[in-house]
């Protein structure tokens with residue numbers, strides 16, 4: 729995997745003025761982006777989000793998942809801290825791409841869960857590869873992270889790449905009736921650590 733740094737610019741957002749760094753992955757032709765705020769090169773663990781592309785959730789307001797809510801919450805948290813990084817990784821649909829994700833959604837409309845739908849389409853449950861994070865973080869001078877995620881596979885993947893995860897910070901946002909079953913499947917079959925799924929159950933008891 730070869731990643732070229734292409735250019736950096738400012739990115740003003742409602743949450744703060746980030747620096748935007750663009751990268752090109754030669755083998756796949758994918759274009760990836762990192763947003764940073766503050767001095768991330770000091771060596772202190774950096775508040776970080778590895779966000780996998782979800783066009784439907786990030787840009788089209790989908791309630792089928794929690795991605796858009798997590799994206800906004802992560803940028804707000806970085807802005808509140810005054811320092812942090814968000815890697816926006818072009819791994820749409822856990823790596824199967826947008827059109828296959830729509831195929832998977834169609835199967836889910838018929839009753840399959842998110843993992844069963846991937847398998848019916850001939851894919852593994854999660855095809856993402858986080859190797860590209862290493863050159864992105866190295867370019868930005870970041871060695872250790874406080875990682876905002878509920879996904880233990882992400883933590884392990886980074887550690888296997890030699891990146892220190894000093895802390896895992898839960899990022900639970902956007903639970904709604906349309907994504908409840910999806911989030912339960914993620915917790916049950918993909919190992920996501922989602923405390924908010926149990927809060928409702930406790931209040932019912």
Ligand SMILES: Nc1nc2c(ncn2[C@@H]2O[C@H](COP(=O)(O)OP(=O)(O)OP(=O)(O)O)[C@@H](O)[C@H]2O)c(=O)[nH]1
Nearest residue numbers: 780781782793819820821822829832842877878879
């Ligand atoms: N194949 C498939 N991909 C989906 C589906 N719903 C969301 N995605 C994709 O899943 C990715 C987000 O994965 P999540 O499991 O929500 O989150 P995560 O990044 O693994 O973990 P967190 O860091 O806790 O958010 C994005 O690339 C979405 O496009 C689905 O039903 N099927």
Ligand SMILES: [Zn+2]
Nearest residue numbers: 782785793795
């Ligand atoms: Zn999503």
